[in-house]
Amino acid sequence: xxxxxxxxxxxxxxxxxxxxxxxxxxxxxxxxxxxxxxxxxxxxxxxxxxxxxxxxxxxxxxxxxxxxxxxxxxxxxxxxxxxxxxxxxxxxxxxxxxxxxxxxxxxxxxxxxxxxxxxxxxxxxxxxxxxxxxxxxxxxxxxxxxxxxxxx
Amino acid sequence: xxxxxxxxxxxxxxxxxxxxxxxxxxxxxxxxxxxxxxxxxxxxxxxxxxxxxxxxxxxxxxxxxxxxxxxxxxxxxxxxxxxxxxxxxxxxxxxxxxxxxxxxxxxxxxxxxxxxxxxxxxxxxxxxxxxxxxxxxxxxxxxxxxxxxxxxxxxxxxxxxxxxxxxxxxxxxxxxxxxxxxxxxxxxxxxxxxxxxxxxxxxxxxxxxxxxxxxxxxxxxxxxxxxxxxxxxxxxxxxxxxxxxxxxxxxxxxxxxxxxxxxxxxxxxxxxxxxxxxxxxxxxxxxxxxxxxxxxxxxxxxxxxxxxxxxxxxxxxxxxxxxxxxxxxxxxxxxxxxxxxxxxxxxxxxxxxxxxxxxxxxxxxxxxxxxxxxxxxxxxxxxxxxxxxxxxxxxxxxxxxxxxxxxxxxxxxxxxxxxxxxxxxxxxxxxxxx
Numbered sequence: 260x261x262x263x264x265x266x267x268x269x270x271x272x273x274x275x276x277x278x279x280x281x282x283x284x285x286x287x288x289x290x291x292x293x294x295x296x297x298x299x300x301x302x303x304x305x306x307x308x309x310x311x312x313x314x315x316x317x318x319x320x321x322x323x324x325x326x327x328x329x330x331x332x333x334x335x336x337x338x339x340x341x342x343x344x345x346x347x348x349x350x351x352x353x354x355x356x357x358x359x360x361x362x363x364x365x366x367x368x369x370x371x372x373x374x375x376x377x378x379x380x381x382x383x384x385x386x387x388x389x390x391x392x393x394x395x396x397x398x399x400x401x402x403x404x405x406x407x408x409x410x411x
Numbered sequence: 412x413x414x415x416x417x418x419x420x421x422x423x424x425x426x427x428x429x430x431x432x433x434x435x436x437x438x439x440x441x442x443x444x445x446x447x448x449x450x451x452x453x454x455x456x457x458x459x460x461x462x463x464x465x466x467x468x469x470x471x472x473x474x475x476x477x478x479x480x481x482x483x484x485x486x487x488x489x490x491x492x493x494x495x496x497x498x499x500x501x502x503x504x505x506x507x508x509x510x511x512x513x514x515x516x517x518x519x520x521x522x523x524x525x526x527x528x529x530x531x532x533x534x535x536x537x538x539x540x541x542x543x544x545x546x547x548x549x550x551x552x553x554x555x556x557x558x559x560x561x562x563x564x565x566x567x568x569x570x571x572x573x574x575x576x577x578x579x580x581x582x583x584x585x586x587x588x589x590x591x592x593x594x595x596x597x598x599x600x601x602x603x604x605x606x607x608x609x610x611x612x613x614x615x616x617x618x619x620x621x622x623x624x625x626x627x628x629x630x631x632x633x634x635x636x637x638x639x640x641x642x643x644x645x646x647x648x649x650x651x652x653x654x655x656x657x658x659x660x661x662x663x664x665x666x667x668x669x670x671x672x673x674x675x676x677x678x679x680x681x682x683x684x685x686x687x688x689x690x691x692x693x694x695x696x697x698x699x700x701x702x703x704x705x706x707x708x709x710x711x712x713x714x715x716x717x718x719x720x721x722x723x724x725x726x727x728x729x730x731x732x733x734x735x736x737x738x739x740x741x742x743x744x745x746x747x748x749x750x751x752x753x754x755x756x757x758x759x760x761x762x763x764x765x766x767x768x769x770x771x772x773x774x775x776x777x778x779x780x781x782x783x784x785x786x787x788x789x790x791x792x793x794x795x796x797x798x799x800x801x802x803x804x805x806x807x808x809x810x811x812x813x814x815x816x817x818x819x820x821x822x823x824x825x826x827x828x829x830x831x832x833x834x835x836x837x838x839x840x841x842x843x844x845x
Contacts, residue, residue, distance in 0.1 A: 300818030
C-alpha cells in the first residue's frame with residue numbers, strides 16, 4: 260500500500276478553475292510558467308507557499324467552471340501530492356485523472372482539518388488525521404456495523 | 412421502459428437499441444471544436460501520442476475567439492501554431508475572426524440535431540439548444556479524439572425541467588436559466604443531463620434556448636438538451652425532421668433522477684450576485700438590500716452604495732450566452748431614444764460577424780451607438796477577462812455573460828452581476844442596479 264504524509268492547505272467550496280489558474284495566464288508558454296499564478300484571485304501568496312508533497316483539502320464542487328486542463332496541471336506543477344475534496348466538477352475530474360493527479364473524495368475531513376496540520380494518506384484505503392481515520396466507516400462491513408449499532 | 416433524450420442520442424450514435432444512465436459507452440464523434448487558447452496544447456499532446464494524421468479533418472473545426480484581437484504578447488503565437496496545425500493536418504474549417512466558437516458551431520452548420528460533439532471549452536454544452544449532445548473536455552482527450560474519432564462517456568442521469576406558461580414581459584430565458592441554477596446550485600447537476608420541456612420552451616426561439624443550454628454547465632451539467640422542432644430544423648437548414656429527430660424527446664416513462672416543474676408566470680428578472688454564479692436574487696431584492704446599506708460605503712461583494720443603490724461602472728452585453736441578435740435588439744428596445752448614464756461604460760460585443768452585420772442592417776447597432784455604447788469586434792471579449800473593459804477594485808459591472816467568478820474581469824475585488832440584456836440595458840441608463 261502506498262502511503263504518504265503531507266501538509267494541508269485548506270480551501271472552501273466551489274473552488275473554480277478561474278481561481279486555480281486565471282484566464283489571463285493561459286497563453287503563457289508552459290504550465291510551469293503558469294504555476295506561480297495558481298490560486299492568485301483567492302490567495303495570491305499561496306502558490307509560493309505550497310511545497311512539493313503538500314495536500315489540498317477543500318469542500319464541494321472543486322474545479323467547477325472551465326475546461327482548462329491547465330487547472331490540474333498547475334496543481335501538479337506546484338508539487339501538490341493529492342487533492343481531497345467533498346466532490347469534484349465533471350470536466351476537472353476527467354482532466355485530473357488524465358494527468359495522473361490523485362483526487363480523493365471525502366465528505367468530512369474538510370470540516371475537521373486545520374490548515375498547516377499534517378495528514379497521512381493510505382492510498383485506496385484511508386486518511387489519518389489527529390488520531391482519527393477517514394472514512395470513518397472504513398468499508399462496507401464497518402458501514403453495516405454502524406447501521407446495526409455494533410459500532411458508533 | 413422509455414428513454415431520456417440523452418439515452419436516445421447515445422443509443423443512435425452507437426447503433427444500439429437502447430442505452431441506460433450509468434452505462435459506459437464509446438461514442439463516434441460527429442464534430443470537434445478546438446479554440447485558439449488551447450490549440451498549442453492539443454497539438455503537443457496529439458504529436459506526443461504519436462498520431463500523424465487526424466481521423467477526419469472535415470469533422471474538425473478550429474476557431475480563434477478568446478485571443479482575437481490579440482491583447483497580450485503571447486497571444487499571436489497561438490494563432491501561428493493553429494495555422495501550422497491546420498496546414499500540416501489538412502483542417503479546412505478555420506474561423507479566424509468570425510465570432511465566438513459556440514455561436515459559430517450551430518450558426519455555420521457544423522452541429523446538427525442528434526449529433527455528438529466535443530469541444531475544448533466548457534460552454535460547448537451550448538449545442539444542446541438544437542438537440543445535439545455536446546460537452547467540454549480537456550486538451551488531452553481532444554488529442555485522443557483527433558487521432559481516433561472516439562471517446563468514452565458515461566451515459567448521464569437526467570434531470571427533467573418542465574416549464575409551462577407565458578413568461579412575463581421583460582423576463583427572458585436568461586432569467587429562467589439563472590433561476591434554475593439558483594435552485595439546483597453550482598453542483599446540483601454534476602455529471603447529469605438537463606432536459607428542458609414544456610410550452611414555455613416550445614415558444615422560445617433557438618437563440619433563447621441557446622442561452623439556457625449554454626449556462627447548464629454552471630450547475631455542473633454534462634449537457635443541457637432541447638428537443639428539436641420546426642424552429643430547430645429551420646435554424647439548422649434542414650428540410651424537416653426525420654424519424655430519429657422526431658423521436659428526440661424524453662419519454663413519459665423514462666427514468667429521471669429529478670423532475671423540476673416551473674410556471675413561467677412565476678419568473679422575475681434575477682441576477683447572479685458577486686461572486687458565485689448560483690447566488691441568485693431577484694433584481695427587486697438586490698435593490699431593497701442596497702437601500703438598507705450605508706450611503707457612500709463600499710460594501711465587499713456588493714459595490715459602492717450611492718443614492719441608496721448600487722452604482723454601476725460598466726455594462727457588458729455580449730458573449731456566447733447573450734450576444735445574439737435578439738439580445739442586442741432587446742437592449743436596443745430599452746436604449747432607443749435614451750442615453751446611458753455619463754459615467755457608465757457600455758460595451759456591446761456581438762457573438763458573431765453574422766450577428767454584427769444583421770444588427771447593423773436592421774439599425775440595432777445604430778440605436779446602441781447613439782445611446783453611448785462602444786461596439787466591439789465579435790469574440791469572447793470581456794467575458795474571459797482578457798480584452799477591452801478590464802475593471803479594477805470595487806467597481807461594479809452588470810454583464811450578460813455566464814460567469815462571475817472571482818477575478819474573471821479584472822481584480823478579485825471587481826463585483827460582477829450577471830443578468831439578462833434587458834436588465835443590463837436598464838442598469839446602463841440608470842447608472843445603478845435597477
